[in-house]
Amino acid sequence: MSVVTYSKKTDGGTKLSDHFKVSEFACRDGTDAILIDSRLPGILEDIRESCGGKPVTVNSGYRTPAHNAKVGGAPDSFHMKGQAADITIAGVNTEAICWAAEAALKKRGIPGGIGRYIGQNFVHVDTRATRTRFQQDKSGQSTYPVAGWDNATEQKMPTIRRGASGAPVNTLQKALGGLTVDGLFGTKTEAAVLAFQRGKGLAVDGIVGPKTWAVLGV
Numbered sequence: 660m661s662v663v664t665y666s667k668k669t670d671g672g673t674k675l676s677d678h679f680k681v682s683e684f685a686c687r688d689g690t691d692a693i694l695i696d697s698r699l700p701g702i703l704e705d706i707r708e709s710c711g712g713k714p715v716t717v718n719s720g721y722r723t724p725a726h727n728a729k730v731g732g733a734p735d736s737f738h739m740k741g742q743a744a745d746i747t748i749a750g751v752n753t754e755a756i757c758w759a760a761e762a763a764l765k766k767r768g769i770p771g772g773i774g775r776y777i778g779q780n781f782v783h784v785d786t787r788a789t790r791t792r793f794q795q796d797k798s799g800q801s802t803y804p805v806a807g808w809d810n811a812t813e814q815k816m817p818t819i820r821r822g823a824s825g826a827p828v829n830t831l832q833k834a835l836g837g838l839t840v841d842g843l844f845g846t847k848t849e850a851a852v853l854a855f856q857r858g859k860g861l862a863v864d865g866i867v868g869p870k871t872w873a874v875l876g877v
Contacts, residue, residue, distance in 0.1 A: 662741045665693045675700040678707060684720030684744065688729075694721045694741025696786050698769065703744065705763035706784070709826040710751045711842040718781055719745040737772065743785035745776075755825025755842075756782040758817070762826045818868040821849045831867055834875040 665673070668691055671682035679700045685693050707715045722730070722738040737743035748756055753775050760782060764771040770790035774783035777794055819827050823844040832838040835851045849865045856863045859874050867875075 661697045662694050663697055664741075665695060667691045667693055676704050678714070679703060679717075683717045684741075686721050686723050686726050687719065688723060688726040690723050690726070694739075696740075696742045698767065698786050699742065699744060699784075702760070702763045702767060702769070702771075702784060702786070703746065705766060706746070706756065706759040707748075709759035709762055709829050709842065710748050710755065711824075713748050713751060716747045716749070717744050718747060719743075737785040737787055742787065743772070743783060745781050745783050747781045751825060753777075753780055753782050755827075759826035760784045762830070816867075816872045818866060819844060820866045821845065831875070 665671075665681045667682060667685045670693075671680070671685070673681045675681060675695065681693055681695070684695050684699075703715050703717075707713065719730075719738060720743070721741050722732060722736065724739055727733075727736050727739050732738060738745075746756065757773055757775050760771075760773045764773070764784075769786055770788060772783065772785040772787045772791040772793075774792075775794045776783065779795075816830065817827055819831065821844050824842050826842065828844045828848065829840050829842045831844070831852070832840045832842075832848060835848070835855060838848055838851055852867055852871070853863055853865050855861075855875075856865075856871060861871055861874060
Protein backbone atom coordinates (compact mmCIF):
# COMPACT_ATOMS: atom_id res chain seq x y z
CA MET A 660 0.00 0.00 0.00
CA SER A 661 1.19 3.51 -0.78
CA VAL A 662 -0.63 6.58 0.48
CA VAL A 663 0.53 9.73 -1.30
CA THR A 664 0.11 13.27 0.02
CA TYR A 665 -0.89 15.82 -2.62
CA SER A 666 -1.52 19.56 -2.60
CA LYS A 667 -4.93 20.71 -3.76
CA LYS A 668 -3.42 23.98 -4.94
CA THR A 669 -0.57 22.58 -6.98
CA ASP A 670 -1.72 19.01 -7.75
CA GLY A 671 -5.50 19.38 -7.92
CA GLY A 672 -5.66 18.92 -11.69
CA THR A 673 -3.29 15.94 -11.75
CA LYS A 674 -4.87 12.81 -13.21
CA LEU A 675 -4.66 9.73 -11.01
CA SER A 676 -6.27 7.50 -13.65
CA ASP A 677 -8.29 7.87 -16.84
CA HIS A 678 -11.33 9.36 -15.09
CA PHE A 679 -10.16 10.62 -11.68
CA LYS A 680 -8.02 13.53 -10.59
CA VAL A 681 -6.56 14.62 -7.28
CA SER A 682 -9.07 17.39 -6.48
CA GLU A 683 -11.99 14.91 -6.44
CA PHE A 684 -10.59 13.40 -3.23
CA ALA A 685 -10.01 16.72 -1.40
CA CYS A 686 -11.40 17.24 2.09
CA ARG A 687 -14.59 19.29 2.01
CA ASP A 688 -13.24 21.70 4.63
CA GLY A 689 -10.86 23.23 2.07
CA THR A 690 -7.64 21.81 3.52
CA ASP A 691 -4.82 21.90 0.97
CA ALA A 692 -3.28 18.50 1.80
CA ILE A 693 -4.97 15.46 0.24
CA LEU A 694 -4.06 11.89 1.19
CA ILE A 695 -4.89 9.22 -1.39
CA ASP A 696 -4.14 5.50 -1.41
CA SER A 697 -2.61 4.84 -4.84
CA ARG A 698 -4.86 1.77 -5.24
CA LEU A 699 -8.13 3.64 -4.74
CA PRO A 700 -8.48 5.30 -8.19
CA GLY A 701 -7.99 1.93 -9.90
CA ILE A 702 -10.72 0.36 -7.77
CA LEU A 703 -13.07 3.18 -8.72
CA GLU A 704 -12.18 2.73 -12.40
CA ASP A 705 -13.14 -0.95 -12.13
CA ILE A 706 -16.44 0.00 -10.48
CA ARG A 707 -17.09 2.52 -13.25
CA GLU A 708 -16.46 -0.10 -15.93
CA SER A 709 -18.69 -2.66 -14.21
CA CYS A 710 -21.50 -0.12 -14.07
CA GLY A 711 -21.54 0.49 -17.81
CA GLY A 712 -18.94 3.25 -17.88
CA LYS A 713 -21.18 5.67 -16.01
CA PRO A 714 -19.29 8.42 -14.15
CA VAL A 715 -18.49 7.80 -10.49
CA THR A 716 -19.00 10.79 -8.19
CA VAL A 717 -16.76 10.94 -5.11
CA ASN A 718 -18.92 12.48 -2.40
CA SER A 719 -16.23 12.17 0.24
CA GLY A 720 -12.58 11.18 -0.12
CA TYR A 721 -9.87 12.33 2.28
CA ARG A 722 -11.00 13.90 5.55
CA THR A 723 -8.98 15.74 8.16
CA PRO A 724 -9.60 14.49 11.71
CA ALA A 725 -11.49 17.71 12.48
CA HIS A 726 -13.76 17.41 9.46
CA ASN A 727 -14.29 13.71 10.08
CA ALA A 728 -15.49 14.48 13.60
CA LYS A 729 -17.73 17.28 12.31
CA VAL A 730 -19.55 14.98 9.86
CA GLY A 731 -19.91 12.17 12.40
CA GLY A 732 -17.33 9.82 10.89
CA ALA A 733 -16.01 6.83 12.81
CA PRO A 734 -13.12 7.72 15.17
CA ASP A 735 -10.82 5.39 13.20
CA SER A 736 -12.26 6.28 9.78
CA PHE A 737 -10.23 5.18 6.75
CA HIS A 738 -11.13 8.52 5.17
CA MET A 739 -8.58 10.13 7.50
CA LYS A 740 -5.92 7.77 6.12
CA GLY A 741 -6.73 8.52 2.48
CA GLN A 742 -7.94 4.94 2.02
CA ALA A 743 -11.67 5.48 1.48
CA ALA A 744 -14.22 7.05 -0.82
CA ASP A 745 -17.99 7.47 -0.55
CA ILE A 746 -19.42 7.25 -4.06
CA THR A 747 -22.60 7.51 -6.10
CA ILE A 748 -23.35 6.70 -9.74
CA ALA A 749 -26.34 8.39 -11.38
CA GLY A 750 -28.88 5.83 -12.53
CA VAL A 751 -27.25 2.92 -10.68
CA ASN A 752 -28.68 1.66 -7.40
CA THR A 753 -26.52 1.10 -4.34
CA GLU A 754 -26.85 -2.68 -4.46
CA ALA A 755 -25.39 -2.77 -7.98
CA ILE A 756 -22.55 -0.45 -6.91
CA CYS A 757 -21.79 -2.73 -3.97
CA TRP A 758 -21.55 -5.77 -6.23
CA ALA A 759 -19.27 -3.80 -8.55
CA ALA A 760 -17.11 -2.81 -5.57
CA GLU A 761 -16.92 -6.44 -4.44
CA ALA A 762 -15.74 -7.52 -7.87
CA ALA A 763 -13.19 -4.68 -8.01
CA LEU A 764 -11.65 -5.52 -4.63
CA LYS A 765 -11.56 -9.22 -5.42
CA LYS A 766 -9.86 -8.54 -8.78
CA ARG A 767 -7.09 -6.60 -7.03
CA GLY A 768 -6.68 -8.98 -4.10
CA ILE A 769 -7.75 -6.40 -1.52
CA PRO A 770 -10.04 -7.53 1.36
CA GLY A 771 -11.28 -3.97 1.86
CA GLY A 772 -14.46 -2.51 3.26
CA ILE A 773 -17.81 -1.93 1.55
CA GLY A 774 -20.70 -0.14 3.18
CA ARG A 775 -24.18 0.54 1.84
CA TYR A 776 -25.86 3.61 3.33
CA ILE A 777 -29.61 3.09 3.26
CA GLY A 778 -31.65 6.26 2.76
CA GLN A 779 -28.59 8.30 1.82
CA ASN A 780 -28.01 6.36 -1.39
CA PHE A 781 -24.23 6.16 -1.43
CA VAL A 782 -21.64 3.41 -1.08
CA HIS A 783 -18.47 3.46 1.01
CA VAL A 784 -15.39 1.68 -0.38
CA ASP A 785 -12.03 1.39 1.37
CA THR A 786 -8.74 -0.49 1.12
CA ARG A 787 -8.43 -1.83 4.68
CA ALA A 788 -6.54 -5.09 5.20
CA THR A 789 -9.49 -6.97 6.71
CA ARG A 790 -12.69 -7.88 4.86
CA THR A 791 -15.63 -5.86 6.20
CA ARG A 792 -19.16 -5.55 4.77
CA PHE A 793 -21.92 -3.51 6.38
CA GLN A 794 -25.01 -1.43 5.89
CA GLN A 795 -25.88 1.72 7.76
CA ASP A 796 -29.39 2.97 8.41
CA LYS A 797 -31.28 4.74 11.17
CA SER A 798 -30.91 1.74 13.46
CA GLY A 799 -27.13 1.54 13.09
CA GLN A 800 -24.70 -0.90 11.54
CA SER A 801 -25.36 -4.52 10.57
CA THR A 802 -24.18 -7.24 8.20
CA TYR A 803 -24.48 -6.33 4.54
CA PRO A 804 -27.95 -7.58 3.45
CA VAL A 805 -27.40 -9.33 0.12
CA ALA A 806 -28.62 -12.93 -0.15
CA GLY A 807 -25.73 -15.41 -0.16
CA TRP A 808 -23.17 -12.89 1.06
CA ASP A 809 -21.83 -12.42 4.58
CA ASN A 810 -18.64 -11.37 6.32
CA ALA A 811 -17.24 -14.90 6.47
CA THR A 812 -17.59 -15.96 2.84
CA GLU A 813 -16.39 -14.89 -0.56
CA GLN A 814 -18.72 -13.40 -3.13
CA LYS A 815 -21.62 -15.55 -4.33
CA MET A 816 -23.45 -14.35 -7.40
CA PRO A 817 -27.02 -13.14 -6.80
CA THR A 818 -30.06 -14.54 -8.58
CA ILE A 819 -30.84 -12.17 -11.46
CA ARG A 820 -33.39 -11.89 -14.23
CA ARG A 821 -34.60 -9.46 -16.87
CA GLY A 822 -34.50 -5.91 -15.51
CA ALA A 823 -31.38 -6.45 -13.38
CA SER A 824 -28.31 -4.28 -13.88
CA GLY A 825 -24.75 -3.80 -12.71
CA ALA A 826 -21.69 -5.99 -12.16
CA PRO A 827 -23.48 -9.38 -11.94
CA VAL A 828 -25.07 -8.75 -15.34
CA ASN A 829 -21.67 -7.83 -16.79
CA THR A 830 -20.30 -11.13 -15.48
CA LEU A 831 -23.23 -13.00 -17.01
CA GLN A 832 -22.85 -11.33 -20.41
CA LYS A 833 -19.13 -12.09 -20.51
CA ALA A 834 -19.74 -15.73 -19.54
CA LEU A 835 -22.43 -16.21 -22.19
CA GLY A 836 -20.39 -14.55 -24.94
CA GLY A 837 -21.69 -12.87 -28.08
CA LEU A 838 -23.40 -10.08 -26.15
CA THR A 839 -22.67 -6.40 -25.66
CA VAL A 840 -21.34 -6.14 -22.10
CA ASP A 841 -23.36 -3.19 -20.82
CA GLY A 842 -24.58 -4.43 -17.45
CA LEU A 843 -28.24 -4.34 -18.53
CA PHE A 844 -30.32 -7.52 -18.45
CA GLY A 845 -32.61 -6.83 -21.39
CA THR A 846 -34.33 -8.92 -24.05
CA LYS A 847 -31.13 -9.99 -25.84
CA THR A 848 -29.48 -11.15 -22.63
CA GLU A 849 -32.66 -12.96 -21.61
CA ALA A 850 -32.81 -14.72 -24.99
CA ALA A 851 -29.17 -15.80 -24.60
CA VAL A 852 -29.90 -17.13 -21.10
CA LEU A 853 -32.92 -19.10 -22.34
CA ALA A 854 -30.88 -20.59 -25.17
CA PHE A 855 -28.06 -21.51 -22.77
CA GLN A 856 -30.43 -23.12 -20.29
CA ARG A 857 -32.16 -25.05 -23.09
CA GLY A 858 -28.85 -26.29 -24.44
CA LYS A 859 -27.60 -27.41 -21.02
CA GLY A 860 -30.76 -29.17 -19.88
CA LEU A 861 -31.52 -26.61 -17.18
CA ALA A 862 -34.91 -25.19 -16.25
CA VAL A 863 -35.68 -22.78 -19.10
CA ASP A 864 -36.99 -19.79 -17.17
CA GLY A 865 -34.56 -16.97 -17.99
CA ILE A 866 -33.64 -16.68 -14.31
CA VAL A 867 -29.94 -16.94 -13.51
CA GLY A 868 -29.69 -18.64 -10.14
CA PRO A 869 -27.15 -20.96 -8.47
CA LYS A 870 -27.54 -23.84 -10.98
CA THR A 871 -27.18 -21.62 -14.05
CA TRP A 872 -24.21 -19.77 -12.53
CA ALA A 873 -22.56 -23.13 -11.72
CA VAL A 874 -22.93 -24.44 -15.28
CA LEU A 875 -21.60 -21.10 -16.58
CA GLY A 876 -18.55 -21.73 -14.41
CA VAL A 877 -18.94 -18.54 -12.36
